[in-house]
Amino acid sequence: MNDSLDIWQLADGKPGHENQSLGLIEAIGRRLAVTVHRIDLSGVKGPIARLKSAFRQTHGLGTPGLVVGAGHATHVAMIGLARRTGTPCVVLMKPSLPCGLFDLCLVPQHDLHGGIPGDNVVPTVGALNRVRHSEKPTRSGGLVLLGGPSSTHGWDSTVTLDAIGRITAANPGQSWALTDSRRTPEGVRDEIRARFPHIELFPHEETDRAWLPARLAGSAEVWVTEDSISMIYESLSSGARVGLLPVPRKKSGRVARGIDQLVEDGLATPFESWSRTGTLPPPARALREADRCAALILERWYPQAR
Structure with missing residues (x-):
């Protein structure tokens, strides 16, 4: 390895997948210098076409130190680049192809219900993200993060907004901010403005991707609707106290397992528990x-750089 680790990041254009890859790459970058080449596969249809595109985009770049990607559309191209260059490849999330084709799989533990399929699979608590644990000596204020109906959860505005009302009323001297998401039903913002004039509302389309990490870093407590699994893990990554706002579950499954495990492990508190204790x-x-x-990857392939 030279003075910096050359990382090829395969991207499928989906913000959630990009968030995971960059979370890992930035964590590696906090330990040693990295050079990142982003290989954009968004809009390229079919695995063979994506493989050819990846080969074209990396022509003349030399040999990387690591190939990283997230999302089904990156898998074949990632394996092809790794085989061509003799470079370790790291896939985030459970791949659609056999795990044995990748050098390392970083898979949320709630997706491994049948057990860990190999030594190259590392369970993670949720999906990786870019939010860093805040070292601020003082944190203040509350933050509310709203999702919306999904394949795993429904939506009940009355129940969720009543919970927000009880939470904010219990902390009358605390400032509150709230943001929604693309899935939040139409009309919820108007209800929030009418019922909670003391809550500062930030529509999601008016925030950039740096807004949430910055808010999380300074918030003392964060309440997230249970359907918003990514925002739950981002909130926990910040080090804030995290509560779960009630939304109806449609079914049990990997998302429900992940949330239940967080509660069992004492990482997040359901609204029902808070309502009994006020804590x-x-x-x-x-x-x-x-x-x-990041530390595991460097220990495995670049121990001298740790």
Whole structure:
């Protein structure tokens, strides 16, 4: 390895997948210098076409130190580049192809219900993300993050907004901010403005991708609707106290398992528990999954750089 680690990041254009890859790459970059080449496969149809596109985009770049990607559309191209260059490849999330084709798979533990399929599979607490554990000596204020109906959860505005009302009323001297998401039903913002004039509302389309990490870093407590699995893990990664706002579950499955495990492990508190005690405890442990995985990768392939 030279003075910096050359990382090829395969991207399918989906913000959630990009968030995971960059979370890992940035965590590696906090340990040593990295050079990142982004290989854009968005809009390219079919695995063979994506493989050819990846080969064209990396022609003349030399040999990387690591190939990283997330999302089904990146898998064949990732394997092809790794085989061509003799470079380790790291896939995030459970791949649609056999795990044995990748050098390392970083898979959320709630997706491994049948057990860990091999030594190259590392369970993670949720998907990796770019949010860093905040070291701010003082944190203040509350943050509310709203999702919306999904394949796993429904939506009941009355129940969710009543919960928000009880939570904010219990902390009358605390400032509150709220943002929604693309899935939040139309009309919810108007209800929030009418019922909670003391809550500062930030529509999601008016925020950039730096807004949420910055808000999380300074918030003392964060309440997230249970359907918003990504925002739950981002909130936990920040080190804030995290509560779960009630939304109806449609079915049990991997998302429900993941949420139940967080509660069992003392990382997040359901609204029902808070309503009985009035207490939102801090997480039982710090969640620094991107940093943990970055350290594991360097120990495995570049121990001299740790």
